[in-house]
Amino acid sequence: MATANAKKKSSIFFDLKVMGPILALVVLVIVGAALNGNFLSAGNISNVLSRSAFIGIIAVGMTFVITAGGLDLSVGSMAAFIAGLMILVMNGLLPSMGPGWPLVMVGMLTAIVAGTTAGFINGFLITNMRIEAFIVTLGTMGIYRSLVTWLADGGTLSLDFGMRSVIRPIYFDGILGISWPIIVFAIVAITGELVMRRAAFGRHVAAVGSNDQVARYSSVNVNRVRMMTYVFLGILVGIATIMYVPRLGSASSSTGVLWELEAIAAVIIGGTMLKGGFGRVWGTVIGVLILSLIGNILNLTDGVSPYLNGAVQGVIIILAVILQRDKKAEG
Amino acid sequence: MTETLALTLTKICRSFGPVQVLHDVDITLIPGEVHALIGENGAGKSTTMKIMSGYLSPTEGTVTLNGAPVSFANSQAAEAQGVVLIHQEFNLADQLSVEQNIFLGHEKRRGLFLDKTTMQAETRALLQRLNCQVDPSARVRDIANADKQMVEIAKALSRNAKVLIMDEPTAVLTEREAEVLFEQVERLKAEGVAILFTSHKLDEVKRIADQITILRDGHMVSHGPASNYDEDQMAEAMVGRDVSSLYPVRAGSVGTEAALEVTGLSVPGFAQDVSFTLNKGEILGISGLIGSGRTEMMEGLVGLRSATGKVRINGAPVTIKSPRQAQAAGLCYLTEDRKSRGLLLNKGMRENLTLQCLPDFTNWLVDQKSEEKALTKAIEDFDIRAPTRHVAVGNLSGGNQQKLLIAKVMLADPNIVIIDEPTRGIDIGTKQQIYEFIHALSAQGKSIIVISSEMQEVIGLADRTLVMRTGRIAGEVSGADMTEDKIVRLAMGLDAQKEETV
Numbered sequence: 001m002a003t004a005n006a007k008k009k010s011s012i013f014f015d016l017k018v019m020g021p022i023l024a025l026v027v028l029v030i031v032g033a034a035l036n037g038n039f040l041s042a043g044n045i046s047n048v049l050s051r052s053a054f055i056g057i058i059a060v061g062m063t064f065v066i067t068a069g070g071l072d073l074s075v076g077s078m079a080a081f082i083a084g085l086m087i088l089v090m091n092g093l094l095p096s097m098g099p100g101w102p103l104v105m106v107g108m109l110t111a112i113v114a115g116t117t118a119g120f121i122n123g124f125l126i127t128n129m130r131i132e133a134f135i136v137t138l139g140t141m142g143i144y145r146s147l148v149t150w151l152a153d154g155g156t157l158s159l160d161f162g163m164r165s166v167i168r169p170i171y172f173d174g175i176l177g178i179s180w181p182i183i184v185f186a187i188v189a190i191t192g193e194l195v196m197r198r199a200a201f202g203r204h205v206a207a208v209g210s211n212d213q214v215a216r217y218s219s220v221n222v223n224r225v226r227m228m229t230y231v232f233l234g235i236l237v238g239i240a241t242i243m244y245v246p247r248l249g250s251a252s253s254s255t256g257v258l259w260e261l262e263a264i265a266a267v268i269i270g271g272t273m274l275k276g277g278f279g280r281v282w283g284t285v286i287g288v289l290i291l292s293l294i295g296n297i298l299n300l301t302d303g304v305s306p307y308l309n310g311a312v313q314g315v316i317i318i319l320a321v322i323l324q325r326d327k328k329a330e331g
Numbered sequence: 332m333t334e335t336l337a338l339t340l341t342k343i344c345r346s347f348g349p350v351q352v353l354h355d356v357d358i359t360l361i362p363g364e365v366h367a368l369i370g371e372n373g374a375g376k377s378t379t380m381k382i383m384s385g386y387l388s389p390t391e392g393t394v395t396l397n398g399a400p401v402s403f404a405n406s407q408a409a410e411a412q413g414v415v416l417i418h419q420e421f422n423l424a425d426q427l428s429v430e431q432n433i434f435l436g437h438e439k440r441r442g443l444f445l446d447k448t449t450m451q452a453e454t455r456a457l458l459q460r461l462n463c464q465v466d467p468s469a470r471v472r473d474i475a476n477a478d479k480q481m482v483e484i485a486k487a488l489s490r491n492a493k494v495l496i497m498d499e500p501t502a503v504l505t506e507r508e509a510e511v512l513f514e515q516v517e518r519l520k521a522e523g524v525a526i527l528f529t530s531h532k533l534d535e536v537k538r539i540a541d542q543i544t545i546l547r548d549g550h551m552v553s554h555g556p557a558s559n560y561d562e563d564q565m566a567e568a569m570v571g572r573d574v575s576s577l578y579p580v581r582a583g584s585v586g587t588e589a590a591l592e593v594t595g596l597s598v599p600g601f602a603q604d605v606s607f608t609l610n611k612g613e614i615l616g617i618s619g620l621i622g623s624g625r626t627e628m629m630e631g632l633v634g635l636r637s638a639t640g641k642v643r644i645n646g647a648p649v650t651i652k653s654p655r656q657a658q659a660a661g662l663c664y665l666t667e668d669r670k671s672r673g674l675l676l677n678k679g680m681r682e683n684l685t686l687q688c689l690p691d692f693t694n695w696l697v698d699q700k701s702e703e704k705a706l707t708k709a710i711e712d713f714d715i716r717a718p719t720r721h722v723a724v725g726n727l728s729g730g731n732q733q734k735l736l737i738a739k740v741m742l743a744d745p746n747i748v749i750i751d752e753p754t755r756g757i758d759i760g761t762k763q764q765i766y767e768f769i770h771a772l773s774a775q776g777k778s779i780i781v782i783s784s785e786m787q788e789v790i791g792l793a794d795r796t797l798v799m800r801t802g803r804i805a806g807e808v809s810g811a812d813m814t815e816d817k818i819v820r821l822a823m824g825l826d827a828q829k830e831e832t833v
Contacts, residue, residue, distance in 0.1 A: 198696040200689045207686055210675045217635065217664070217672045218687040218739075219654040277677060 020323050021270055021286040024316070028293045036300040044296070046179060050171070052292040053181035054079070057240040059263040059284045060192040061233030065133075066267050067196070067279030068229045069209035072122060073137040075237050076259035077144035082114045082241040083251035084148040087157045099162040107167070107245070111238040118144070119234020123227035141260070149253040156252040164249040171246040181243045188236065193281040205229060209276025265313065266291055269320040290316060335362035335523040336396055336413055336493035338383060343392035345378055352378050353549045355392070360494055360525040365516060367536040367557070368529045370546035370569050371730075371758030376529045379546070380496050383527070384416035385409030413493035417483045419502055419756070425472040430454040432471055433486045457485040461515050476621070477508030484515065495519065497528040501535060502756050505621045505784055513539050531758060532785075533562040545569055570760045577763055578791035579770045585794050586611030589646065590778040591662070591747050593632065596640030601627030602802040605640070609747065609778045614769065616793030616813075617782040619822050624802040625782045626667060629749050633657040633664040644747070658687070663745035665736060667752035667782070669729075673736045676725030680717060680735060681706050683724050688743045709738035714764060730761030737768060748772070749780040754788065766792060786815045798822050 032039040058075050065072050090107045097103045118140070125136040151157060159167070174180050196202035204225045207215040216222050245251070268274055269290055270283025294313055298306045338360045345353040353375045360366050360383075368376050381387040382394065385403030393400050396412060403409040406416065423432050433454050439446040454467040463481040465474050471482065480500060487495055501509040516526060516539055530536055536543065537557065544554040545568045553560075553568045560568075566577075591609040596602065601624040609615050619625050631638030634653040642649055649660045657663065666672040674683050685692050685702050692698050692705070709715065713734040717727055724732060733754070740748060753769065754762045769792060773779055783789050789796050795809040798821035806821040808814075 194696070198699075200693040200697055203682065203686070203689055203697060206678070207675055207682075210677060211671065213672045214675050215686070217654065217666050219658045219743075220686070221653065221655060277675075 018271075020320065021283050021290065024269075024320075025286050025290055025293070028290060028297065032293060032297045032300070035297065035303075039297070039300060042177070044300075046177075046182070048289075048292055048296050049182045049185070050179050052288045053185040054240045054244050055259060055262050055266065055291070056185045056285060056288040057188050057236050057243070058233070058259060059266040059288050060188050060281055061229075061236035062263045063192065063196070063267050063270070063272050063279045063281050063284045064202075064205055064229040065233050066264070066272055066274060067209045067276055068205045068226055069212065069276030070126065070133040070226060070229060071137060071264070072133070072230065072233055073260045074118070074122060074141040074144060075233065075263060076256040076261075077141045077148070078115070078118050078234070078237050078256075079241050079244065079259060080148045080251055080253070080255035080257075081144035081151075082111050082118070082238055083245050083255055084151045084157045085114050086111045086241060086245055087159045087249075087251055088151060090163055091160050094160050094163060099160070099166050101166070103163065104167055104170075108242050111241045111245075112235060113238075115234040115236070115238025115241070116231060117234070118237070119231040120227070122234070123230030126230065127223040127226045145253065148251060148255065152252055154253070156250050159245065159249040164246075167246040167249070169246070171243060184239065184243060188239070189281060189285045196279060196281050201225070201228070206277060206279065209273075210278070262291060265317045269317060271320075271324055287320075334493070336525060337361050337398075338414060338494045338525060339395045339398075340379070340383065340389075341393050341395065343379070343382060343389045343394070345375075345382060345387065346390045351390075351549065353382075353389075356546070356549075356551055358383075358527075358544050358551075358554075360527050361542075362493070362523045362525045363520055364525060364541045365520055365539055366525075366527045366542045366544065367540035368527055368544050368546065369531075369533070369536060369565060371760050374546040374569070374758075375549040376546060377498065378549075380416055380498055380527070380529070383409075383494075384414050384496050386416065410490050410492075413491055414496070415487040415490055415492040415494070416496045417480075417487060417498065417500065419498040419500075421479050421483060423471045423479060423482060426470065428468050428470055429458075429465055429474070429482050430467040432482060433457065433467075433489050435486075437490070453489065454485070457488055458482075460488070461485055461518075462511075463515075475508070476503050477505075477511055480504065480508075480512060481515070484519075492524065494525045495527075497526070499529050499531070499756060501530055501532060506786075507620070509535065531756065531762075533565050533759075536565065537562055547571055566759050569758070577759070577766065579767050581770070581794070585613045586776070590644065592641075592643040592646075594641040594643075596628065596632060596638060596642070598624070598627050598631030598636050598638045598802075601636075602631065602638075602799075605799075605802075605804055607797055607804065609780060611778055612773050612776050613795070614773050614779045614781060614793050616789035616796035617780060617799060618784075618786060618789045618796055618818050619799030619805075621784060623799040623822065625799050626751055628799070628802075629664055629751065629780070629782065633662060633749070635664065658743050658745065661744075661746040662749075663687075663740050663743055663747070664749045665740045665751060665753075667755060669732050669736050670725075674724045674732055674739075677723055679721050680710075680715070680724060680727075681720070683735060684709055684739050684742060687739055705742060709735070709742070713738045713768065730757045733757055733761070733765065734768075737765070741772070745777070747778045747780070749782070751782045752784065753781060754783075754785070786818055789813075789818070790815065800824050 038044055062072060086107045089110045090103055093103055093106060122137055122140055125131050126133045170180055172179065174183060204220050207220060208222050208225050212222050266287035267284050269287035270280060272279040272283060291313055294316065295309045298304050298309050340356055340358045343353055343356040344351060356379055368379060370376050378387060382389050385406045385408055388402065395401065424435065430450055434450050439449050451467055458465060461481050461484060463478060465478045471479060500512060504512060519526060540557040543557050543560055545552050545565065547569060588611050589608050590611045594606045596605040605628055617625050627636060630636045634651045634657050642651060644660050644662065651657045651660060670676065681702050684706050692702050715731050715734045717731060724735065753765050769779060781789065781792050790813050795807065796813055796818065797807050798805045798818055800822055805824065808817050
């Protein structure tokens with residue numbers, strides 16, 4: 001009896017599905033600290049977190065989309081397109097409004113409206129037109145990427161120099177030494193976790209992803225739930241772009257390349273099921289941190305070339321899925 | 332004559348962890364005999380069949396084939412020796428053709444390529460042997476359930492099955508389809524195949540079984556030649572108590588006010604111009620063959636399919652375009668397909684119970700405490716037996732899943748509830764409980780529509796029955812007129828009118 005109890009206890013504490021991502025993160029932090037003294041400095045931590053914020057904010061939205069059984073490949077291109085649009089609008093209104101916060105507000109509003117619209121278009125095509133999410137977002141991914149290249153005429157869209165100094169604080173300042181991107185990321189993540197675990201919407205998202213027929217027969221408006229996940233993701237891409245534009249003050253065809261894959265990878269590392277039905281936002285946050293820590297550690301150490309970043313990330317993603325898969329059924 | 336095989340289980344025990352589910356089971360399947368294995372859900376029928384066919388190995392005891400002990404490493408090993416299990420849920424690839432399914436994993440080749448001609452010919456021969464008219468190149472998704480069952484059997488025969496084990500072969504078949512199946516079973520029997528099947532339909536068991544083994548809680552409680560049993564004795568042995576009064580006696584009286592009035596309801600492709608009235612506190616039965624549009628009509632009524640027609644609830648006209656609107660009007664539909672439309676099998680009981688009326692438990696955030704309270708109440712009210720509160724619903728037995736599904740729909744507190752196949756694939760003890768729930772609901776003044784393929788069920792439960800045929804209401808029977816004969820005549824379009832006027 002005692003052994004049975006002990007077994008049960010240990011299975012809760014060492015459940016790899018729950019603890020795996022946290023364990024991996026702890027190992028990475030220990031490795032990082034051992035390899036380089038600067039790793040745990042406030043400067044480096046703040047740098048890593050700020051840089052993860054873009055992908056992180058998007059990945060929280062992606063968690064909902066994937067949990068509902070969907071997918072969005074267009075977020076990277078969408079971010080680039082929104083960044084380009086935001087810069088064009090601000091540059092265009094600069095002569096009439098002058099550099100200052102009202103213009104920044106207009107820029108932000110542009111990003112949010114553009115993100116909402118883009119999410120709505122994806123959602124509309126997927127739910128109302130009944131086209132596979134993979135196909136729809138593969139299409140819009142190409143469209144947005146091409147549009148931003150066209151807007152920039154193959155080069156780079158640069159924000160007016162005067163505006164850059166106005167907008168800079170959004171990325172580089174903060175409260176109590178914590179930068180804005182980190183604060184926004186934290187707010188988005190906490191809200192997302194709460195919605196996923198405790199709100200009716202989160203429950204509906206998991207139900208739709210688990211079996212949309214059951215959801216439909218249970219009076220859940222399946223199309224609306226699906227649509228909302230894409231719209232929320234679009235809004236979050238808009239917010240991420242608002243954080244991103246002040247950092248470089250420019251957008252080009254190479255902005256946001258592969259963000260969609262990093263966001264999806266973070267979601268999967270965090271334990272959300274790719275086929276839908278179960279998602280956890282805190283896992284996604286850990287997934288984002290794992291991915292950016294790998295890059296950071298490779299940059300800080302001499303042993304391994306930073307060019308191998310992608311390879312190490314790839315190995316981690318595959319390992320994460322192997323550790324989290326269900327035991328094969330008998331027979 | 333090909334060689335025959337006798338399969339014997341001797342003193343078989345099987346445990347899952349600390350739980351022993353089979354105790355000293357002895358069964359012998361003799362060539363040319365049909366053996367029925369009956370018992371309530373969870374009595375150990377599936378485990379027994381899985382041990383016979385190599386899906387599970389026994390913890391103790393031996394399996395012998397023609398007297399020689401065998402131990403199948405897996406189901407493929409059992410199939411190679413001629414022992415084949417046909418699952419209750421069809422194990423067919425929907426998108427592939429009949430022929431492709433039959434030879435799946437055993438394709439015939441000529442050189443590098445598939446030998447289509449031979450496979451086509453063999454498929455045709457196999458189907459002919461089963462007297463089944465289905466086209467070998469038809470896609471499985473397009474053929475009827477009965478034909479799918481035949482394809483499963485043809486597949487088993489193509490693997491040269493000498494021992495055929497069938498898990499509830501008639502659960503998804505109409506009575507006529509089951510009839511065709513029984514003819515084929517007789518034919519196989521004559522060819523010397525040893526057959527074991529399970530069923531909850533005791534009249535069937537009585538009809539086609541030569542031997543009967545009855546399990547209760549993993550013990551063999553009775554076995555012997557089928558001629559020694561009548562249906563009541565079988566039921567009693569299964570349940571361990573008297574179940575001769577399966578259907579409760581009507582307690583309350585039926586109201587005279589109309590709760591639901593449907594006029595000219597049409598669901599394109601399934602139902603045309605259906606009109607009926609349901610009174611307060613009434614139990615209305617809907618009968619008809621599978622495919623007569625019963626389910627689709629009701630799905631149209633509650634907004635799960637597009638439909639036209641007028642609906643009045645308590646005298647007031649309502650527009651229902653979605654299940655949500657139906658629910659708001661006090662009308663709920665309980666699906667016949669609990670596994671793929673009723674419950675989220677990988678979620679817990681709490682999430683499933685409250686899914687339909689989550690807004691009632693939500694005030695910004697979902698109130699998990701009141702959800703837990705609702706679950707406690709549902710477990711009590713509907714006698715749901717689960718190993719723990721957190722078990723994934725897919726691991727509950729069919730009967731408990733059905734009880735949970737009823738609890739889930741009743742949580743929305745509908746005044747009118749449409750229950751589609753309330754007891755499909757459920758043992759007799761749980762059936763009796765569900766019938767009592769239905770009567771209790773009607774006694775509370777709720778109006779209930781029961782759709783069922785089991786005629787006895789409709790007759791036993793309903794105050795009045797509508798019979799559907801090809802999308803239309805073929806007639807209505809009530810009181811002493813509610814007999815199987817009358818219903819069958821209406822359902823099949825025989826001269827029912829003449830009967831009624833007599």
